[in-house]
Amino acid sequence: MSRPTTSSQVVATQPLLPPKASWVLDTDVGAVIGALTLVVVGLWARHGGVSSLGGSATDVFTSLASLTGLFASEAGILGLLLVTRTPMLERRYGLDRLFNWHRLLGEVMAILIVAHIVTSIEAWADPTGVMTAIRDLTGREPYMGLTTAGTVLILVVTVTSLKFFRERITYETWWFIHLLSYVGLGFSFSHQIVLGTDFMDDTIARWFWIALHVGVALWIVWGRWGTLIRSLARPLRVESVRAEAGGAVSLTLAGANLRRHRAASGQFYYLRELAPGRWWSNNPFSLSAEPTTAGLRFTIKDRGDASRAFTRIAAGARVAIEGPYGVCTPDLVGDGKVLLIAGGVGIGPIVSFLEQLSPTSQPVVLYRAHARAEVAHVEELERLAAAHGGRLHILVGARTTLKVPDPFAADVLLKTVPDLAERVVVVAGPESMVKAVQRGALRAGAPAENIHAERAWW
Amino acid sequence: MVVTVSENQRPSLVRQIAPAAVLTAAGVAFVSLLDNPNETGSVSLDFNAIAGRAAPTSLIPELEAPVVPAPEISTTLAPSPAMTVLAPATEPPAVQAAVACDGDLVASPTALFRWGGIQLQVHFTRSNAICDVAVLQYPADDSKSISINQRALPTYNAEVIAANSARISAVSGATDTWEAYTAALQAVIDSRS
Numbered sequence: 001m002s003r004p005t006t007s008s009q010v011v012a013t014q015p016l017l018p019p020k021a022s023w024v025l026d027t028d029v030g031a032v033i034g035a036l037t038l039v040v041v042g043l044w045a046r047h048g049g050v051s052s053l054g055g056s057a058t059d060v061f062t063s064l065a066s067l068t069g070l071f072a073s074e075a076g077i078l079g080l081l082l083v084t085r086t087p088m089l090e091r092r093y094g095l096d097r098l099f100n101w102h103r104l105l106g107e108v109m110a111i112l113i114v115a116h117i118v119t120s121i122e123a124w125a126d127p128t129g130v131m132t133a134i135r136d137l138t139g140r141e142p143y144m145g146l147t148t149a150g151t152v153l154i155l156v157v158t159v160t161s162l163k164f165f166r167e168r169i170t171y172e173t174w175w176f177i178h179l180l181s182y183v184g185l186g187f188s189f190s191h192q193i194v195l196g197t198d199f200m201d202d203t204i205a206r207w208f209w210i211a212l213h214v215g216v217a218l219w220i221v222w223g224r225w226g227t228l229i230r231s232l233a234r235p236l237r238v239e240s241v242r243a244e245a246g247g248a249v250s251l252t253l254a255g256a257n258l259r260r261h262r263a264a265s266g267q268f269y270y271l272r273e274l275a276p277g278r279w280w281s282n283n284p285f286s287l288s289a290e291p292t293t294a295g296l297r298f299t300i301k302d303r304g305d306a307s308r309a310f311t312r313i314a315a316g317a318r319v320a321i322e323g324p325y326g327v328c329t330p331d332l333v334g335d336g337k338v339l340l341i342a343g344g345v346g347i348g349p350i351v352s353f354l355e356q357l358s359p360t361s362q363p364v365v366l367y368r369a370h371a372r373a374e375v376a377h378v379e380e381l382e383r384l385a386a387a388h389g390g391r392l393h394i395l396v397g398a399r400t401t402l403k404v405p406d407p408f409a410a411d412v413l414l415k416t417v418p419d420l421a422e423r424v425v426v427v428a429g430p431e432s433m434v435k436a437v438q439r440g441a442l443r444a445g446a447p448a449e450n451i452h453a454e455r456a457w458w
Numbered sequence: 459m460v461v462t463v464s465e466n467q468r469p470s471l472v473r474q475i476a477p478a479a480v481l482t483a484a485g486v487a488f489v490s491l492l493d494n495p496n497e498t499g500s501v502s503l504d505f506n507a508i509a510g511r512a513a514p515t516s517l518i519p520e521l522e523a524p525v526v527p528a529p530e531i532s533t534t535l536a537p538s539p540a541m542t543v544l545a546p547a548t549e550p551p552a553v554q555a556a557v558a559c560d561g562d563l564v565a566s567p568t569a570l571f572r573w574g575g576i577q578l579q580v581h582f583t584r585s586n587a588i589c590d591v592a593v594l595q596y597p598a599d600d601s602k603s604i605s606i607n608q609r610a611l612p613t614y615n616a617e618v619i620a621a622n623s624a625r626i627s628a629v630s631g632a633t634d635t636w637e638a639y640t641a642a643l644q645a646v647i648d649s650r651s
Contacts, residue, residue, distance in 0.1 A: 025473070025474060025477075027474040027475070027478060028477045030478065031477040031478035031480075031481045031482070032477075032481060034478065034481070034482065035478075035481035035482055035484065035485040036485075038482065038485040038486070038489070039485045039489060042485065042486075042488070042492065043492065045489075046489055046492040047492070062630065123630075123631075124631055126605065136631075141631075141633060142633060195630060195633075197630050200627055200628060200630075202492055204488075204491050204492055205492055208488065
């Protein structure tokens with residue numbers, strides 16, 4: 001007599017396969033940027049940009065306006081490509097680095113745009129003066145009204161991304177303002193083709209420029225917006241909700257389509273609860289357990305913002321996921337020994353890391369928390385550390401109450417972990433802690449390429 | 459024992475250099491294609507896109523076009539060595555030595571636009587090609603107009619002769635002039651076809 005089986009027990013729980021590695025090399029990225037720069041400078045030079053520099057003041061300003069405009073466009077295109085989150089770049093560099101470069105390029109672009117505006121006005125100002133030139137360039141010349149509006153939008157986006165303003169608005173407000181950059185860039189494109197000295201006279205250059213922008217637009221639509229739509233179309237469900245120490249909650253998300261999903265410990269996802277009033281809020285969270293076909297676990301702490309809603313989520317709720325992202329995964333460790341350092345909510349990715357380590361890794365886990373009550377996943381940590389032949393140190397207390405001024409100074413680290421220089425160091429936590437660990441571990445003799453950091457994604 | 463990133467075997471030198479070499483070659487090839495003199499004149503797309511905007515430019519309806527020839531209109535000419543009004547037929551300019559200007563000399567209607575009017579005198583060969591263009595009248599009420607037009611008009615004249623049509627591209631900052639200029643020229647061309 002065969003026993004009755006239920007379908008859910010037929011497939012055993014298995015760890016997910018790790019994401020495929022990117023084939024992109026640093027040299028490839030350099031080649032693309034270099035070639036684009038070559039073409040941009042070539043456009044400028046072949047259309048008389050260089051010879052104009054020896055001409056009248058108006059010629060010089062016209063030439064500089066053309067060059068700054070072209071470079072601003074290039075910075076904009078590269079900056080947009082970075083945040084399409086295309087896997088071949090993300091797997092190579094990690095989303096946080098891509099975001100940093102994106103912000104850097106955005107700032108460079110804003111400076112170039114301002115330089116472009118100033119030089120253009122100077123080029124037009126001869127001989128009737130700046131005011132007439134401004135009037136011409138904000139509306140009288142074809143498409144310049146549209147371009148002016150677009151420029152204002154782009155500068156608003158850039159300014160709201162500056163640290164001062166970014167800290168004073170919510171993520172969602174900032175994100176919706178940020179969407180305006182698509183409108184701004186679209187508006188500004190028209191004047192490049194119609195008024196740009198490099199494009200209005202040269203058919204080949206014009207079609208190249210149009211093709212480049214259309215290509216970038218398609219890449220964004222497919223890569224970025226396509227990812228968003230696919231995530232909305234196949235949401236996961238909250239399988240279980242479990243209260244952890246310190247008011248943290250661990251959620252497990254599960255769904256049938258996880259079986260073909262690839263992810264590794266240490267990675268993070270953007271989660272979006274599909275509920276009225278919540279669907280537009282999209283926030284990053286790190287995996288806090290090895291990802292398996294049974295589900296993805298996230299440990300979320302109420303930090304008084306969008307994370308609060310997730311700590312109150314009910315089992316059965318639908319959650320759209322985008323990801324996984326992040327390059328700080330256990331394959332960095334290989335067969336070597338490892339030192340894992342977690343601060344606050346950074347413990348999530350460290351727990352998931354521990355689960356996927358090889359038995360030879362002899363992990364040492366340093367766990368830094370502000371208060372005893374905030375220490376989460378302790379039993380799990382102890383069990384996992386012991387299973388891999390390692391040990392766990394928990395350091396609790398506000399900085400002023402500690403015996404040493406810097407718990408991650410080189411001598412303190414070496415006292416706890418004498419063989420630090422032989423270990424791969426993985427740190428997850430707040431920015432300031434990550435910096436302190438990187439400094440201390442370097443001084444303690446760990447090579448820079450063996451120190452890996454993931455910022456705590458909530 | 460220091461562990462390095464394990465499964466990332468070092469890519470071959472060819473793999474590292476090839477993309478850069480290919481892309482650089484493509485970039486250089488592309489740049490060398492640019493600024494092709496034949497390409498400079500063909501701006502059909504640009505022309506069509508802006509042609510719709512030419513509506514504000516009005517040709518004086520009272521003036522019967524074309525007037526053949528019309529030397530008396532030259533009284534409004536502003537002084538500019540680049541825009542000398544040519545004496546009729548017998549004296550081709552030195553720069554046009556290669557082409558025999560042995561056909562009609564036609565004055566255009568005045569194209570009026572917000573800064574004033576532009577009137578051209580177009581010289582044809584016997585085979586009906588444009589061999590010379592002179593500007594009989596252009597806006598010269600203020601120094602800005604004079605400056606813009608003195609910069610742009612010689613370019614437009616040269617472009618018209620090279621293209622043998624009104625399909626010429628605009629000079630930055632002289633778009634209004636371009637609209638009026640091409641409208642005036644097109645009126646002459648239309649009147650002869």
